[in-house]
Amino acid sequence: MVRVAEEWLATCGGCEVTILDLGEALLDLLPKLEFVHIPVLMDHKYYGQTGEKTALEIPEADVGIISGGIRSEENKQIAEEMRRKCKTLIALGSCANFGGIPALANMYTTDQIFDRVYRETKSTDPADNPTVDIPPLRDRVYSVSEVINVDLGLPGCPTTPELVAEALTCLLEGKPFSLAERSVCDDCPVKREKKAVTNLKRPLEKVEFTPGQKFEEIRCFMEQGFLCQGPATRAGCGGAEKIPRCVKAYMTCRGCFGPIRAGANPMVDMMGALSSIGLNPREIEDRMATFNRFIGVVGRLRPLPAR
Ligand code: SF4
Ligand code: SF4
Ligand code: SF4
Structure with missing residues (x-):
């Protein structure tokens, strides 16, 4: 036992x-x-x-x-x-x-967090930090x-x-266990045409697909203009079927499996992936938090310098 x-x-x-x-x-x-x-x-x-x-x-x-x-x-x-x-x-x-x-809170100091939570929000009666x-x-x-x-x-x-x-x-x-060292895109079955797109769409706009359509016939979500972090994210969420969990629900990958391998930098990888199909990564507000949403430790997210 x-x-x-x-x-x-x-x-x-x-x-x-x-x-x-x-x-x-x-x-x-x-x-x-x-x-x-x-x-x-x-x-x-x-x-x-x-x-x-x-x-x-x-x-x-x-x-x-x-x-x-x-x-x-x-x-x-x-x-x-x-x-x-x-x-x-x-x-x-x-x-x-x-x-x-x-x-994500690593973008703020603990003093900033306490000020925000106990004193700065409109619906809060200002109070001292609890001790x-x-x-x-x-x-x-x-x-x-x-x-x-x-x-x-x-x-x-x-x-x-x-x-x-x-x-x-x-x-x-007593068998060895290891994680995949490939990207979510490597497992994703959707159709990639490698044609440039010009505009980034808002995340809540609907991905183009017809109910019942095979994934192999649906156009890659990023090539439809959505921010999909599959190129910079480790594969493995799709189980034996290998269809990435979010793609299966017609949603883009948000990067929750983290970097493809230790030491990879998803932000740099995503900037390259977006540029390669004509999208401007600088259009993404809050890039730092978006590309490091799940991986904020070890210096990926740190307090921003005061402006
Ligand atoms: S960018 Fe997204 S939709 Fe396109 S192949 Fe990669 S995971 Fe699939
Ligand atoms: S966000 Fe996570 S679960 Fe969804 S496709 Fe990306 S790695 Fe898979
Ligand atoms: S927020 Fe953390 S604990 Fe909750 S599901 Fe995600 S990884 Fe797991």
């Missing part, structure tokens, strides 16, 4: 739902797994069930899974306890691996691997049940 501990840090909970979404694969895996700690499913408290312990404690486990990035000192403490107690640690989803959506019983914020959002060693990272916002099942199965069977 393999003991599994799961934790969520600065997260929305969507990646936990992915674990539940495993469906039948979860039924196959469950007889081999014993969940010893997983806040989304079971009531297991950090300081003992009646608060009798003085130190935060997570049970020992063979496999640890962490979703969410590290925003607060409490997140850091929990991540460090998971590392101490888990033999193999998986970072689940783009928040855990690259900061994800919460790391009682609240874990202090760190200076920015960190990925899990910036704070502790991680053995395996599964990207995606959320990641996919297929990837979770594949990673767990490989771990259980």
Whole structure:
């Protein structure tokens, strides 16, 4: 029996739902797994069930899974306890691996964030920053691997049940696991004509397709004038079928699987991809946040200089 501990840090909970979404694969895996700690499913408290312990404690486990990035000192403490107690640690989803959506806040200092939240919004009665019983914020959002060693990272916002099942199965069977090193476009079945387009369309305009039409007959969304981040994003969201998850829903890729390989810069790659079909990347307002939407850690997003 393999003991599994799961934790969520600065997260929305969507990646936990992915674990539940495993469906039948979860039924196959469950007889081999014993969940010893997983806040989304079971009531297991950090300081003992009646608060009798003085130190935060997570049970020992063979496999640890962490979703969410590290925003607060409490997140850091929990991540460090998971590392101490888990033999193999998986970072689940783009928040855990690259900061994800919460790391968009890395464009602001914590003072700016507090001013905005507690004093500057029109609907808020200005107040002091709360200080009682609240874990202090760190200076920015960190990925899990910036704070502790991680053995395996599964990207995606959320990641996919297929990837979770594949990673767990490989771990259980002692087989190697690796992520694809190709782009979402490499898997995408739509028709590319390599003809220039002149205008970027608004994201909420409708992609051109006829209901029931085969994907191979639908024109590439970027060549239709939409910002699609498939050229600069790691493939893998389409599962065995390989049709990218958003394209299957007639939506553009927003880049949630992160860079195609470690060290790649999606912003530079996207600027090149857009220019190559005649689109002007400078028309995109807020380029920095748009191209780094899911990957704000390790300096991709940082406070902007005052103007
Ligand atoms: S990666 Fe996306 S789905 Fe997963 S926790 Fe972060 S915001 Fe939620
Ligand atoms: S740009 Fe988007 S629509 Fe076009 S091939 Fe790439 S992923 Fe598919
Ligand atoms: S198509 Fe892009 S944004 Fe959509 S799930 Fe796949 S990687 Fe994420």
